[in-house]
Amino acid sequence: MxxxxxxxxxxxxxxxxxxxxxKSLIEHKMETGQRKGKDGKKIPRKIINRFECKFEGDLVxxxxxxxxxxxxxxxxxxxxxxxxxxxxxxxxxxxxxxYVKKAKMTVS
Amino acid sequence: xxxxSSKLILAGCLALTxxxxxxxxxxxxxxxxxxxxxxxxxxxxxxxxxxxxxDDNFQNPGMLWAEIGxxxxxxxxxxxxxxxxxxxxxxxxxKGVAVxxxxxxxxxKNLENLEQRINRCRTENMKAKPWKYESKExxxxxxxxxxxxxxxxxxxxxxxxxxPFFEKxxxxxxxxxxxxxxxxxxxxxxxxxxxxxxxxxxxxxxxxFPVYRLKWSGVxxxxxxxxxxxxxxxxxxxxxxxxxxxxxELYVMWRGRGLPVETPAVRN
Amino acid sequence: MTxxxxxxxxxQALKGAxxxxxxxxxxGFLAPGAHADAAAVDAAIKKLVKGTPEExxxxxxxxxxxxxxxxxxxxxxxxxxxxxxDYVKTVHLFAEGNPSPEVASFYFTPQSGMARxxxxxxxxxxxxxxxxxxxxxxxxxxxxxxxxxxxxxxGG
Numbered sequence: 265m266x267x268x269x270x271x272x273x274x275x276x277x278x279x280x281x282x283x284x285x286x287k288s289l290i291e292h293k294m295e296t297g298q299r300k301g302k303d304g305k306k307i308p309r310k311i312i313n314r315f316e317c318k319f320e321g322d323l324v325x326x327x328x329x330x331x332x333x334x335x336x337x338x339x340x341x342x343x344x345x346x347x348x349x350x351x352x353x354x355x356x357x358x359x360x361x362x363y364v365k366k367a368k369m370t371v372s
Numbered sequence: 373x374x375x376x377s378s379k380l381i382l383a384g385c386l387a388l389t390x391x392x393x394x395x396x397x398x399x400x401x402x403x404x405x406x407x408x409x410x411x412x413x414x415x416x417x418x419x420x421x422x423x424x425x426x427d428d429n430f431q432n433p434g435m436l437w438a439e440i441g442x443x444x445x446x447x448x449x450x451x452x453x454x455x456x457x458x459x460x461x462x463x464x465x466x467k468g469v470a471v472x473x474x475x476x477x478x479x480x481k482n483l484e485n486l487e488q489r490i491n492r493c494r495t496e497n498m499k500a501k502p503w504k505y506e507s508k509e510x511x512x513x514x515x516x517x518x519x520x521x522x523x524x525x526x527x528x529x530x531x532x533x534x535x536p537f538f539e540k541x542x543x544x545x546x547x548x549x550x551x552x553x554x555x556x557x558x559x560x561x562x563x564x565x566x567x568x569x570x571x572x573x574x575x576x577x578x579x580x581f582p583v584y585r586l587k588w589s590g591v592x593x594x595x596x597x598x599x600x601x602x603x604x605x606x607x608x609x610x611x612x613x614x615x616x617x618x619x620x621e622l623y624v625m626w627r628g629r630g631l632p633v634e635t636p637a638v639r640n
Numbered sequence: 641m642t643x644x645x646x647x648x649x650x651x652q653a654l655k656g657a658x659x660x661x662x663x664x665x666x667x668g669f670l671a672p673g674a675h676a677d678a679a680a681v682d683a684a685i686k687k688l689v690k691g692t693p694e695e696x697x698x699x700x701x702x703x704x705x706x707x708x709x710x711x712x713x714x715x716x717x718x719x720x721x722x723x724x725x726d727y728v729k730t731v732h733l734f735a736e737g738n739p740s741p742e743v744a745s746f747y748f749t750p751q752s753g754m755a756r757x758x759x760x761x762x763x764x765x766x767x768x769x770x771x772x773x774x775x776x777x778x779x780x781x782x783x784x785x786x787x788x789x790x791x792x793x794x795g796g
Contacts, residue, residue, distance in 0.1 A: 269439060273430045283753035291436045293589070296762075298739065324751045332735055332743040334711045334760040335589035336433040341746070344722075344753030419707040570707070570790035586708035640707045 268292065270365045272353050277370045278345035286317070287340045290355050290363060296331040312337060312363075314356040320349040345371045405523065408630035414639055417565070417574040422586070426638040434515060434584035434636025437591045440508060441516025450500025456513075459497065463520055470518040470633055471526050474622050476533040483537050483618040487514050487593065505612035511591050515582050518635035525632060526579050528625045541623030544616060550607030559601075571640065576601070577628040578621065580637025591636060594621060681734045681741045681770055685782075688732055688745070689774055693782035698771050700785045706763060709789040715758030718773045718781070722748070728755035730774045737767025763789050 270290040278284050290312065297309025309331065317325040325341055343351075348371045355363040406413040415423060425431050445463055448455045460466065474485040484492070490513050491502040503510035530538040545556045559568070560576035567573070581594040595617045599609035610616040685693070701715035718728045727750045733743040748755050755773070763769075766788045773781045 269436070269443075271430070271436070271439070287430050289430065289433065289436065291433075319751070324749050326747040327757070328745045330740065330742040330744060332738050332740075332762045334762055336436060337759065338431055338433070339757065339759045340715075341757045342752055342754040344751050346751070419703070419705070421703045421713050422707055425711075425713070586711045589710055 268363050270353065270355055270363050272351075272365050272367055274351065274367050274369060276368070277372065280345060280347070280371050282345045283342050284345055284369075285340060285342055286351075287338075288315070288353060289336065289338050291336055292355075292357075294331065294333055294335045294337060298331070310358050312355045312357050315339060316352075316354045316356070317341070317343070318352040318354070319343070321352075345369065347371050405632045408525075411577070411628055411631055412575055413577055413579055413628070413631050413634065413637075414574040415580070415634060415637065417572045418639060422638055422640060426634070432584065432636060432638055434582075434591055434638060437508070437512045437515040437582070437584075437636060438519050439516075440512030441514070441519075444509060444513055445516065450494065450498035452497065452499040454498050456493070459493075463516065466517045466520040468521055468524055470521040470635070471524050472528055474528070474618055474625070476529070476537070478533070482615065483534075483622060485613070485618060485621055486517060488613060490514065490517065506593060506596060511582050511593060514593070515591060515636050518582070518633055521633045522635070523632045525630045526625055526628050528622060528629065530622065530626050534622065537619045537622050538626065540616075541619035541621070541626075544620045545623050550602070550605030552605040554605045556601065575627070576624065577631055578624040579628045579631040580634035580639065582635060583637045583639045585639050587640065594624070678736050678768070681736050684734060684741045685732070685770075685772055689772055689780055691774075691778060691780040693772055693780045695782065697781040698773055698783035700769070700771055700783050701758070702769055702785050702787050704786075705788045705790065707790060709763040709765065711760045712763050712787060712789070713758065714761050714769060716756065716771045716783075718755040720755050720775065722750055722753055722755060724750050725776065727752075727776045728773055729776050731755065731757070732772045732774075733761070734770040734772070735761065735763060735767055736770065738762070738764050743769075763787060765789050 268291055270288065272289075273287040275284050292312050293310070294312065295307055295310040297306065299307050301307045311329060311331055311333070313329055315327045315329065315337075316323060324343065327339060327341075329337065348369065351367050351369065353365045353367070357363070401416075403412060403416045406415045415426065418426075425433075429435060442463070445456045448458075470486060473489070474483040475489070476482075477484045487505060487510055490510065494500045494502050503513070528534075548555045548558075556576060559573050563573050564575050565573065578594050581597065582591045583597075584591050593612070595612045595614075598617050598620060599612075602609040697719045699717045699719075701717075703712065706712040714733065716731060716733075718731060720726065720728045722728065728748050730748070731746045733745070734741045735743050743761050744759065746757050761769075766786070768784050768786050771783045775781070
């Protein structure tokens with residue numbers, strides 16, 4: 265699936281020690297592998313099976329997903345702001361394709 | 373067959389299906405902008421979690437389609453070498469545009485809805501191919517353009533050149549059809565608030581379209597919804613953008629006059 | 641109204657009711673006859689987690705009745721200081737009534753600040769949702785909540 269655009273919402277600024285919420289959304293059918301197409305054949309499974317959040321290169325949060333996660337997956341989680349830096353968010357699809365989004369946060 | 377008998381049919385349908393009882397909706401609740409006189413948006417019939425999904429601009433998955441539109445707005449396509457932005461500048465120029473669609477177009481001697489107006493700009497002004505009805509592109513752009521009018525009251529014209537179309541739409545709305553022999557009106561006026569299997573019957577308003585439907589796991593147009601509602605009474609659906617549905621769209625929008633544009637609304 | 645019309649509508653309605661189950665099958669969510677149950681969830685938990693789960697520490701946030709099994713919002717929070725030596729490591733989410741019990745796993749670190757997440761899940765029907773939390777000290781907690789699922793039958 266080419267041209268998939270993930271969305272992330274993260275505060276641009278935070279105070280040191282503050283726990284901020286990060287929200288993410290990605291357009292994806294999350295094809296379960298159990299559904300039949302119009303031709304009666306099973307549509308092969310294709311889901312996002314993993315989400316990762318790195319801060320300055322360190323993995324700070326991750327999540328593994330099964331076909332029971334809804335289409336157009338939404339995920340919100342938290343992070344403690346310690347220092348200014350860059351987040352990298354990565355969605356990994358069956359077959360290995362990756363969708364990446366980056367965002368900076370300034371901590372004072 | 374009279375009105376009472378169709379009520380019986382529907383009541384039979386209701387009684388025969390196992391539903392969750394007691395999910396009552398307080399008619400006297402203050403729904404703010406989502407209710408104008410006795411006209412209530414589908415929002416007021418939706419479950420709290422569904423409303424919450426719509427309320428949070430970020431959680432609302434329909435906004436993924438708005439982003440598709442936003443990107444296409446800047447994209448140069450067609451022989452004229454233009455993008456929407458070349459002529460219309462920023463998307464804020466589209467503020468207030470959606471509320472008066474469908475509009476009468478003298479050259480066509482017909483109504484035109486927003487999807488068709490967008491496509492006319494593609495063919496006439498950009499010399500580009502029209503987008504297919506229900507394609508990601510056309511849905512995306514329609515959502516994006518309508519979203520610029522978020523919260524503004526629906527205000528379609530129904531007099532003058534519009535009058536014959538309005539009458540045609542009204543007649544369609546009241547016409548019994550299909551094996552179940554039911555008109556739109558029976559479900560969305562006479563049985564408003566009633567339960568049809570797992571669905572609470574709303575007034576069938578169009579102000580939130582294109583909507584993100586949980587059932588579709590995606591965004592769909594008002595005409596897709598019309599087709600679904602025709603099919604569920606086992607009657608033949610009309611084509612996307614057909615004259616029948618354009619007239620019906622005008623009537624449905626008039627029924628929801630004053631309700632806010634909610635695009636992309638989230639519905640069950 | 642004549643009797644035939646009533647019969648027709650009744651038949652239509654019944655047809656609709658079984659169409660309800662069919663919709664689920666078509667959605668790939670109810671492989672006929674095959675779904676997980678409490679035992680399958682227990683087995684899945686044993687595979688993923690060491691130790692016997694205790695009650696407590698977990699707050700779940702789910703609707704009691706979900707309008708549509710395609711998209712049910714689910715959130716949880718596990719009580720923890722989330723400090724370097726006392727934090728929630730992993731949280732697993734299971735569904736007892738789906739074709740397979742696993743829904744998702746969430747991996748936290750002390751930097752998470754708070755062991756809370758929310759997402760949306762598919763549910764094949766009315767069932768229990770189970771949350772299992774593994775702490776950094778090896779303790780395991782579990783919580784369960786039932787969700788009733790109504791899915792459009794007649795709805796086009």
